[in-house]
Structures are given as structure tokens and as C-alpha cells.
Amino acid sequence: MPRKTIAKATGGSRKLPDKSLFDDFLPLLITRLAYELDLDLIEKLRREGINVTRWRILAVLAMGDGITIIEIIDRAMMQQSALSRALMRMEKENYVRRVLRRADARCVEVYLTDKGRALFNSLNVVVRRREQRLLEGFSPAGIEAAFNMIRRLSRNMRSRS
DSSP: OOHHHHHHHTTTTOOOOOHHHHHTOHHHHHHHHHHHHHHHHHHHHHHTTOOHHHHHHHHHHHTSOSEEHHHHHHHHTOOHHHHHHHHHHHHHTTSEEEEEETTEEEEEEEEEOHHHHHHHHHHHHHHHHHHHHHTTTOOHHHHHHHHHHHHHHHHHHHHTO
């Protein structure tokens, strides 16, 4: 290989990718937004002494507790092993309680305790402020359209699996 070609191949006069290509690729934009949101959320939760996994569990249970492990896995988007470890810690710290389902003792339902609900409520204020910042400048109709679009994108991905 001639010396000039090697220099170009190793970055001697490498051309950077066109930024507009990245700004026009929706999956990358969604990933970038999720990354930015996670960074912001992690910092806010850290100040409160909690991690994202535990926040997701609290949030899922706050929307309707007494649900099964399988339902939490689906709604919180996490693996069973991570959920099991987090629930064990949260139960020891009295944020959740697990109860065998009366109709089927093989099934465990998970509930927030009063302490867990209080933690959720205090953190939810922080998270809702973050959501307001994200939606700043949108009209109510624009916010509704954004939510509908994201739900549709999600449904499209699930229906193609």
C-alpha cells in the first residue's frame, strides 16, 4: 500500500462524518436523548441516595402496587436478576413488601410500604420538574402529540418483533 494511502487510512487526513447524518437518524436521536435524560436523572437520584433501578421499581409500584415480579420486569424494563437483588435490598430497608398471592402461592405480589411511598413522592417532585424541562416550549397539543408519537414508535417496534 502506498504511503499516502496508509496515512489517510490511519487518520492522517481523515474526514469527520457529516453531523447532519447523525441528526437525521431517529434511533440515534432517541438514544442520545435517553442518555442525556439518564445522566440528569442519575445525578438527581444520587443526591437522594437512590439509583435508577430502584427508582423504576418505586415508580412502577406507585402506579399500582400489588403486582407480580413479571409485571414489574415488563413495566420497569429490567432483568429478573437485577430486580430480585434490588427488591431484596428494598425489602430489608422497608421500602417494599412481598406477599404470596392467596389464590396462587407460587406467585408473589409486591407492594410499596408507607416508607417506600414517601420516598417515591419526594423523588417524583424532582422527576416531574425534569419532565417539565424536557417539554419546555411545547404547547399542550404539542405535548400530547409528542406522547402519542413516542407511544406509536414503541408499538411499531413491539409489533415487528
